[in-house]
Amino acid sequence: MSALGAAEPASYYTEVRPLLQVHCSGCHQPANKLSGLDITTYEGILKGGAKHGSALVKGTPDNSPLVSLVTGKLQPRMPMGGAELAPEAVDLLTRWVREGAEDDTPAEAKAPQAPTEPPVYAQAPTITGLAFSPDGGMLAVGGFKEILLHKADGSNIEGRLLGRSDKIHSIHFSADGKRLVAIGGTPARFGELQVWDLESQELIRSVTSTIDTLFAGDLSQDGKWAVFGAADKTVRMVDLETGEEVYKAGHHEDWVLQVVFGIDGKRIVSVSRDRAAKLADAATGAFQENVNFLRDKLYAVARHPRRDYVLVGGEDRVPYLYTMDRPRALKIADDSTLVRKFEEQDGKIFALAFSPDGSLAAVGGVSGEVPVYDTETGERVASCRGHDGGIFVIAFHPDGKRLATGGFDGVVRIFDASSGEEVQSFIPVPIQQAKSADDAQKAG
Numbered sequence: 315m316s317a318l319g320a321a322e323p324a325s326y327y328t329e330v331r332p333l334l335q336v337h338c339s340g341c342h343q344p345a346n347k348l349s350g351l352d353i354t355t356y357e358g359i360l361k362g363g364a365k366h367g368s369a370l371v372k373g374t375p376d377n378s379p380l381v382s383l384v385t386g387k388l389q390p391r392m393p394m395g396g397a398e399l400a401p402e403a404v405d406l407l408t409r410w411v412r413e414g415a416e417d418d419t420p421a422e423a424k425a426p427q428a429p430t431e432p433p434v435y436a437q438a439p440t441i442t443g444l445a446f447s448p449d450g451g452m453l454a455v456g457g458f459k460e461i462l463l464h465k466a467d468g469s470n471i472e473g474r475l476l477g478r479s480d481k482i483h484s485i486h487f488s489a490d491g492k493r494l495v496a497i498g499g500t501p502a503r504f505g506e507l508q509v510w511d512l513e514s515q516e517l518i519r520s521v522t523s524t525i526d527t528l529f530a531g532d533l534s535q536d537g538k539w540a541v542f543g544a545a546d547k548t549v550r551m552v553d554l555e556t557g558e559e560v561y562k563a564g565h566h567e568d569w570v571l572q573v574v575f576g577i578d579g580k581r582i583v584s585v586s587r588d589r590a591a592k593l594a595d596a597a598t599g600a601f602q603e604n605v606n607f608l609r610d611k612l613y614a615v616a617r618h619p620r621r622d623y624v625l626v627g628g629e630d631r632v633p634y635l636y637t638m639d640r641p642r643a644l645k646i647a648d649d650s651t652l653v654r655k656f657e658e659q660d661g662k663i664f665a666l667a668f669s670p671d672g673s674l675a676a677v678g679g680v681s682g683e684v685p686v687y688d689t690e691t692g693e694r695v696a697s698c699r700g701h702d703g704g705i706f707v708i709a710f711h712p713d714g715k716r717l718a719t720g721g722f723d724g725v726v727r728i729f730d731a732s733s734g735e736e737v738q739s740f741i742p743v744p745i746q747q748a749k750s751a752d753d754a755q756k757a758g
């Protein structure tokens with residue numbers, strides 16, 4: 315800033331980009347390019363749309379559709395059908411273009427790359443992704459920008475899969491154990507689905523989707539498809555062979571936090587903060603019906619391994635078991651699909667899991683305790699305790715005798731499912747105490 319106090323030049327990265335993200339990206343993003351315009355990247359704005367070409371003429375706001383469409387000089391005025399931008403916002407866009415419309419995105423924020431060195435941890439990161447391999451020998455745990463492959467008893471780290479997503483929200487092994495699919499992203503930046511070859515420990519596919527992190531999903535039994543929920547209220551399906559997004563379905567009105575396939579892979583159930591568990595056609599995403607009676611926000615869903623039952627839970631602390639098939643043709647708003655309610659928990663529910671034969675159901679959430687229930691009777695058979703803070707993920711071992719839990723405290727705990735006794739616990743990442751300022755900087 316000069317001594318005379320001239321204003322700082324307008325910044326694309328810190329000012330213009332967030333403005334466009336809020337007011338414009340709903341209609342002009344890669345998956346929804348109205349008029350051919352992707353406004354979520356600088357390159358996309360330069361390229362422009364089908365009608366006017368480049369949205370920018372650097373230095374001349376009057377000739378830039380990006381500006382003249384929000385001032386109303388060109389019609390139809392943007393944001394299309396929405397409230398006019400505030401005068402300060404119009405002024406910001408105008409100034410930025412007049413000053414040359416430069417891209418000041420910092421190098422480290424551009425197309426984030428996977429780290430080349432494993433991250434250095436000063437403390438254990440929150441655990442949101444956890445899965446046992448089908449043979450039970452391996453436990454995959456999501457860290458920060460990586461997935462750690464542990465021996466199932468936590469005795470050794472056998473691999474570190476470094477990726478560009480800060481956080482992994484769900485991890486899935488293919489049935490043959492050869493591939494691992496991870497779903498996550500970096501909040502407010504991008505969502506990503508990663509496909510790893512486990513033998514070579516190489517990333518064979520990275521699919522970027524939406525401009526925010528993706529939430530939990532599922533793989534089809536044949537390993538061909540992945541479905542997941544997103545912060546843009548959509549459910550999306552990706553073809554894992556080609557990496558293409560097959561569809562995005564927008565039936566929900568709020569974040570979609572988890573999606574599961576039905577037994578035969580022909581249907582999916584998604585749960586959302588909008589309170590609904592929605593049944594849809596897996597191949598097309600076409601909505602079929604609400605599975606549940608709407609009560610409160612839903613954060614988790616698990617499918618029974620042997621039948622088309624789903625266990626859902628969330629804000630109101632009660633796990634509900636529903637059948638995906640409405641038994642009688644009754645009104646949509648009834649609760650005739652409810653099979654069983656389980657005991658009310660001590661806090662919100664964030665994680666649900668069935669044992670491999672479906673006989674047991676485990677529930678985790680804010681309270682940190684993980685009760686295990688007999689699915690048939692709804693009776694509590696065990697209580698797994700020890701976590702200091704909320705539970706975000708639960709995974710049963712394929713032998714059905716043990717379950718692993720993780721969450722806020724960053725510790726993986728393995729419990730005996732029938733007694734609730736802790737069998738093992740370990741911090742899944744190597745922790746390094748910062749010895750010098752230099753190290754501390756690296757850790758930061």
Ligand code: HEC
Pocket residue numbers: 334337338339340341342348349350351362363364365366367369379380383384389390392393394395396399
């Ligand atoms: C509700 C959807 C919607 C929103 C939100 C929206 N647009 Fe548009 N935009 C459209 C549609 C539809 C067109 C094509 C209009 C036409 O020419 O008939 C369009 C066209 C454009 C074009 C011209 C593209 C071309 O074909 O050359 C620009 C530039 C543009 N919009 C910028 C913006 C900006 C900037 C914002 C946010 C301030 C915004 N839009 C918000 C729907 C939207």
